[in-house]
Amino acid sequence: MYLTTNGGKIALAQLIDGNPVATIVIDAAHRVTHWNRACAVMTGVPAEEIVGTREQWRAFYPDPRPIMADLIIDGAMDAVVDEFYHGKFRRSDLIEGAYEAEDFFPAFGDVGRWLFFTAAAIRNDAGEIVGAIETLQDITERRRAEEALRASEERYRELSRTDALTGLRNSRSLWESLVQEIDRAERYGRPLSLLVLDCDDFKVINDRFGHLEGDRVLQALAKVVADCLRSSDTAYRYGGEEFIVLMPENGSAAAMALAERLRSGFAAVRLPAAGGETISATVSIGVAEWQRGEDEQTFIRRADEALYAAKRQGKNCVVQA
Numbered sequence: 001m002y003l004t005t006n007g008g009k010i011a012l013a014q015l016i017d018g019n020p021v022a023t024i025v026i027d028a029a030h031r032v033t034h035w036n037r038a039c040a041v042m043t044g045v046p047a048e049e050i051v052g053t054r055e056q057w058r059a060f061y062p063d064p065r066p067i068m069a070d071l072i073i074d075g076a077m078d079a080v081v082d083e084f085y086h087g088k089f090r091r092s093d094l095i096e097g098a099y100e101a102e103d104f105f106p107a108f109g110d111v112g113r114w115l116f117f118t119a120a121a122i123r124n125d126a127g128e129i130v131g132a133i134e135t136l137q138d139i140t141e142r143r144r145a146e147e148a149l150r151a152s153e154e155r156y157r158e159l160s161r162t163d164a165l166t167g168l169r170n171s172r173s174l175w176e177s178l179v180q181e182i183d184r185a186e187r188y189g190r191p192l193s194l195l196v197l198d199c200d201d202f203k204v205i206n207d208r209f210g211h212l213e214g215d216r217v218l219q220a221l222a223k224v225v226a227d228c229l230r231s232s233d234t235a236y237r238y239g240g241e242e243f244i245v246l247m248p249e250n251g252s253a254a255a256m257a258l259a260e261r262l263r264s265g266f267a268a269v270r271l272p273a274a275g276g277e278t279i280s281a282t283v284s285i286g287v288a289e290w291q292r293g294e295d296e297q298t299f300i301r302r303a304d305e306a307l308y309a310a311k312r313q314g315k316n317c318v319v320q321a
């Protein structure tokens with residue numbers, strides 16, 4: 001078959017070979033009939049080694065298996081295509097019966113390459129499948145850019161939930177989690193507890209040592225809290241010198257035990273300050289276990305009331321709501 005141009009005729013083989021998109025053609029017996037130059041460069045396998053064979057898999061996989069063009073010849077249905085491309089394929093919007101997919105090929109290049117490939121049937125005048133054509137495009141840069149974007153979005157999301165001074169979650173994150181955890185506790189009838197911690201006489205510490213040293217005290221309290229938590233518990237900086245710990249799956253007994261560990265742990269901290277002085281501080285803690293039907297504001301308010309009771313009782317102590 002020839003394509004006629006001003007200057008003369010172009011053979012089909014030349015047309016395929018000149019196509020800058022890597023292209024493979026196989027016949028109805030799965031034999032490779034065309035393996036164009038772009039495909040040879042992309043795969044590193046020259047046409048002479050592969051044309052006339054049924055070893056097209058060799059360029060892509062360590063063991064024999066059909067490439068997408070083979071599945072087209074076999075009239076494979078979605079379930080069979082899925083077996084080989086594990087949810088990474090879709091039907092082409094352009095041509096009925098054609099498929100496209102994106103997959104990672106670890107053996108390509110130094111660290112592997114992502115390829116977008118698409119395959120369609122070649123039919124004769126009677127509509128019978130006489131071969132299949134597959135094209136391959138290297139989309140590694142696009143995939144890497146997408147991954148970098150996803151990672152940077154995740155970093156920003158994480159930053160928007162994090163308190164800059166202490167590294168704990170911030171109050172915006174608290175409200176999101178609290179709604180979710182109350183919903184979960186309600187739905188599954190599970191316990192949920194909350195601790196509110198407030199550094200005692202913090203104004204005095206600031207006045208005496210300065211705001212920067214005050215910040216270091218808050219960081220020390222955050223560290224004591226973070227070190228004492230189990231992975232299911234989360235700590236938040238709720239306000240200036242106020243922190244909250246959320247304990248899903250825990251009733252007030254476990255919450256009281258943790259609160260006591262935090263209280264005594266923080267009371268034992270000694271921070272060196274300028275002029276050879278040491279700063280020590282204490283914390284008062286209110287503990288509340290969620291009650292069925294209670295919304296997030298009421299839940300926090302009850303824990304807050306327990307905290308103020310602890311302050312009234314002389315500070316450096318734990319009170320249960």
Ligand SMILES: Nc1nc2c(ncn2[C@@H]2O[C@H](COP(=O)(O)OP(=O)(O)OP(=O)(O)O)[C@@H](O)[C@H]2O)c(=O)[nH]1
Pocket residue numbers: 165198199200201202203204206210211212213214215218239240241311315
């Ligand atoms: N260094 C520092 N101080 C803060 C920060 N946020 C709030 N504060 C200070 O924390 C102090 C809180 O003072 P108060 O609410 O009077 O409480 P307190 O002195 O701890 O007294 P009690 O809670 O009754 O023990 C204020 O002086 C605030 O300026 C912060 O991020 N860094």
